[in-house]
Amino acid sequence: MSKEVVVLGAGMVGICTAVHLRKNGYDVTVIDHSTPGAGTSYGNAGVIQREAVEPYAFPRQIQSLIRVGLKRDAAVNYHLSALPSYASPLFKYWKNSEPKSHQAISKDYAALISVALDEHKVLIAEAQAEDLIIKGGMVHAYRTEQALQQGIAHAEHVKQRYGVESEVISPQQFNVLEPNLKANHPIIGAVHWTQPWSVNEPSELVQRYAQLLQDLGGRIIQAEILALQQQPFSWKVCTNTGDFDVAEVVIALGPWSSKFISALGYENPILIKRGYHQHFTDGAIIHRPIFDAERGYVLAPMKRGTRLTTGAEFAHFSAPATPVQLEKTQQAAYDWLDLGQALDEPAWLGGRPCSVDMKPYIGAAPRHKGLWFNFGHGHQGFTLGPASGRLLAEIMIDQVRLLPDEKIFSPQRMMV
Ligand SMILES: Cc1cc2nc3c(=O)[nH]c(=O)nc-3n(C[C@H](O)[C@H](O)[C@H](O)COP(=O)(O)OP(=O)(O)OC[C@H]3O[C@@H](n4cnc5c(N)ncnc54)[C@H](O)[C@@H]3O)c2cc1C
Numbered sequence: 001m002s003k004e005v006v007v008l009g010a011g012m013v014g015i016c017t018a019v020h021l022r023k024n025g026y027d028v029t030v031i032d033h034s035t036p037g038a039g040t041s042y043g044n045a046g047v048i049q050r051e052a053v054e055p056y057a058f059p060r061q062i063q064s065l066i067r068v069g070l071k072r073d074a075a076v077n078y079h080l081s082a083l084p085s086y087a088s089p090l091f092k093y094w095k096n097s098e099p100k101s102h103q104a105i106s107k108d109y110a111a112l113i114s115v116a117l118d119e120h121k122v123l124i125a126e127a128q129a130e131d132l133i134i135k136g137g138m139v140h141a142y143r144t145e146q147a148l149q150q151g152i153a154h155a156e157h158v159k160q161r162y163g164v165e166s167e168v169i170s171p172q173q174f175n176v177l178e179p180n181l182k183a184n185h186p187i188i189g190a191v192h193w194t195q196p197w198s199v200n201e202p203s204e205l206v207q208r209y210a211q212l213l214q215d216l217g218g219r220i221i222q223a224e225i226l227a228l229q230q231q232p233f234s235w236k237v238c239t240n241t242g243d244f245d246v247a248e249v250v251i252a253l254g255p256w257s258s259k260f261i262s263a264l265g266y267e268n269p270i271l272i273k274r275g276y277h278q279h280f281t282d283g284a285i286i287h288r289p290i291f292d293a294e295r296g297y298v299l300a301p302m303k304r305g306t307r308l309t310t311g312a313e314f315a316h317f318s319a320p321a322t323p324v325q326l327e328k329t330q331q332a333a334y335d336w337l338d339l340g341q342a343l344d345e346p347a348w349l350g351g352r353p354c355s356v357d358m359k360p361y362i363g364a365a366p367r368h369k370g371l372w373f374n375f376g377h378g379h380q381g382f383t384l385g386p387a388s389g390r391l392l393a394e395i396m397i398d399q400v401r402l403l404p405d406e407k408i409f410s411p412q413r414m415m416v
Pocket residue numbers: 008009010011012013014031032033034036037038039040041042043044045046047048049223224225226252253254255256274275276277309310350351352353375376377378379380381382383384
């Protein structure tokens with residue numbers, strides 16, 4: 001008889017975990033109150049980030065910290081009222097951003113994200129989702145010589161250390177890649193990361209993977225998860241449509257994982273970095289995601305037009321939206337692209353579920369048998385979903401082949 005598992009959350013991470021568990025013989029049910037891919041996995045920039053081998057460090061130079069503090073940098077915003085609750089996790093994140101710690105974390109992180117694109121390729125083929133994919137890489141564009149030189153040095157560093165491929169391009173070469181830029185745009189040079197793929201509607205890719213899961217015999221149930229209770233030999237998942245008794249449960253609730261983890265007595269391991277998006281139509285078309293590195297936003301081509309996604313906002317997850325970064329970055333984007341008109345829709349707001357050591361939690365819950373974690377994928381969960389789903393499934397059947405050492409993502413580190 002196959003083992004039963006319930007996966008909580010139908011985002012990129014939950015659905016990919018379910019697919020891999022099903023492939024390994026589990027009887028799988030996914031529960032989510034929305035359709036698959038309607039949470040954080042809906043609103044991102046859609047980049048399958050082969051280039052992001054080093055997770056985002058918190059700035060450590062005093063000038064950068066002052067700019068953040070004074071809200072001069074459009075990449076970061078914060079609510080003063082949220083700072084007390086952010087103080088402790090942010091301090092840990094800041095300490096982990098110290099160059100030596102960050103290099104050690106990056107080595108672990110790179111092990112997983114380096115295989116993530118290949119894992120997507122397998123699922124994209126199986127889910128027949130090629131029509132959603134753009135294979136033009138990603139461009140990091142620079143406006144000043146100093147920033148360009150830093151960008152080039154970083155590209156060289158990750159090429160040497162992790163084999164990430166890129167080309168430094170002149171403004172003229174950028175114009176060839178992107179013929180619809182404004183004349184006399186302020187970009188003085190760029191790094192073209194040639195490996196990343198991107199997706200023209202991120203939620204649709206999750207839905208295709210969800211269809212693959214169902215074709216393989218998995219189930220998806222739409223219900224609000226209310227509580228998770230440990231029984232003597234099983235788990236009870238309480239929902240608004242009924243309870244599920246099951247031997248094993250995976251928590252893959254992205255930024256909402258904290259609520260259920262805290263209820264089980266774990267210290268909240270998640271730091272949320274909120275982010276916004278807005279679509280623009282009837283403007284100039286771009287052919288790949290472009291990161292305006294000195295203004296801290298990404299423009300990405302989507303089915304509904306160009307999607308502008310913002311950097312990080314430190315605020316209570318449920319606090320009202322304050323899309324000031326969208327306003328600032330929109331102006332910056334008009335410097336080099338005729339964006340067109342903002343679609344008549346409210347700005348989308350979501351939360352990146354970040355851990356203080358920048359690595360996702362993938363593995364057994366430290367204190368609860370039959371409970372598994374797969375959350376905390378921060379800035380790159382859309383990329384990491386298939387790889388971390390496969391890793392968790394292999395951990396659960398005790399046959400890890402994806403990585404030489406799966407313990408680097410173990411939730412045990414929550415306990416220190
Ligand atoms: C602006 C922005 C841009 C980004 N760009 C990129 C990018 O280009 N590339 C990249 O790799 N990553 C990107 N990310 C990060 C990425 O989007 C996230 O890391 C990823 O989507 C997290 O996936 P997840 O499955 O863990 O969470 P989610 O997609 O949020 O899934 C969690 C699910 O849990 C469900 N849920 C929550 N509570 C309940 C409940 N009580 N009952 C039932 N269901 C519940 C939700 O409906 C949701 O579907 C970006 C993030 C942001 C905010």
